[in-house]
Amino acid sequence: QKEVEQDPGPLSVPEGAIVSLNCTYSNSAFQYFMWYRQYSRKGPELLMYTYSSGNKEDGRFTAQVDKSSKYISLFIRDSQPSDSATYLCAMINAGGTSYGKLTFGQGTILTVHP
Amino acid sequence: DAGITQSPRHKVTETGTPVTLRCHQTENHRYMYWYRQDPGHGLRLIHYSYGVKDTDKGEVSDGYSVSRSKTEDFLLTLESATSSQTSVYFCAIRGTSGAKSYNEQFFGPGTRLTVL
Numbered sequence: 001q002k003e004v005e006q007d008p009g010p011l012s013v014p015e016g017a018i019v020s021l022n023c024t025y026s027n028s029a030f031q032y033f034m035w036y037r038q039y040s041r042k043g044p045e046l047l048m049y050t051y052s053s054g055n056k057e058d059g060r061f062t063a064q065v066d067k068s069s070k071y072i073s074l075f076i077r078d079s080q081p082s083d084s085a086t087y088l089c090a091m092i093n094a095g096g097t098s099y100g101k102l103t104f105g106q107g108t109i110l111t112v113h114p
Numbered sequence: 115d116a117g118i119t120q121s122p123r124h125k126v127t128e129t130g131t132p133v134t135l136r137c138h139q140t141e142n143h144r145y146m147y148w149y150r151q152d153p154g155h156g157l158r159l160i161h162y163s164y165g166v167k168d169t170d171k172g173e174v175s176d177g178y179s180v181s182r183s184k185t186e187d188f189l190l191t192l193e194s195a196t197s198s199q200t201s202v203y204f205c206a207i208r209g210t211s212g213a214k215s216y217n218e219q220f221f222g223p224g225t226r227l228t229v230l
Contacts, residue, residue: 008154032217043118043204043221044157088156092217099164100145100208100217101172104156 003027006089006105015114019076023089023105026070030091030103033065035074038086038107047087048074079112086110117141118222120205126228133192135225137205139185145208146188147219148172148180150201157204163188195229202226 006023013019021035032051036044048063050056050072056063062075072091076083089105117140127133137146145164149157149172159172161180169180177199181189192199206219 004156006156034217041224043206043223045221046218049218090157099162099170100147100219101159101162102157102217102219104158106154106156 001026002106004089004091004103004105007108008106010109010111012111012113013079015079015081015112017079017112019079019083019110019112021074021076021087021089021108021110023072024070025072025091025103027091027093027103028067028070029093030070032092033063033072034090034092034102035061035063036088036090036104038088040085044088079110081112081114084111118205118207118220120203120222120225122225123223124226126230127195128230129196130194133195133227133229135190135203135205135227137188137190137222139188139207141207141220142185143207143210144185146182147206147208148178148188148190149204149206150174150199151204151224152201160190160203192227195227197229200227200229 004025035048037047038044050063053067060077064073086107088107090102119138121136147162148160158174163169163182179191203225205222209218
């Protein structure tokens with residue numbers, strides 16, 4: 001069983017929809033949680049970073065962490081065609097911070113159509 | 115791409131041949147990483163480096179070796195390429211200051227490798 005599970009989709013939504021992307025994890029030592037966005041044929045880039053349970057908002061994006069359930073989510077409001085990309089969750093545990101090793105989910109392919 | 119370049123960007127090779135991929139950074143960062151990305155698997159760590167001549171294995175290191183003789187260059191070598199190593203390879207560097215930056219990784223543009 002993988003340490004991090006992410007629904008690979010693909011997910012297709014109309015412009016303006018609210019998108020929910022989710023990951024579950026099994027390693028309770030994970031303490032830092034990230035969402036990366038990857039456009040086609042590009043490298044991933046960091047979108048959101050959180051380190052505690054609760055919500056963190058940045059514009060149209062909200063990252064949610066529930067450590068008790070080992071569940072994280074990324075919400076996109078008023079989705080735009082430019083949000084079409086692969087979204088990857090990533091995590092790091094406290095013991096791993098010294099070497100910065102991230103564990104990634106499988107990625108969810110999102111398409112927002114006009 | 116945060117001063118990270120990868121070469122070559124595309125390569126087609128035959129089974130059994132050695133292949134070396136290069137990652138070059140201009141940021142003078144200590145930590146560098148090599149990942150492979152395959153459908154259904156996300157990004158998986160192959161090897162990483164925490165300084166010149168200091169490297170360690172990741173979760174999918176079999177069939178790969180690395181070297182880092184200079185801070186700016188991190189080389190990934192497939193000693194004898196196999197079709198299962200057909201993938202997209204990404205190099206990454208780690209941020210240097212602040213909690214967020216220290217855990218953030220900046221990725222290069224990737225190398226598409228096809229092994230026939």
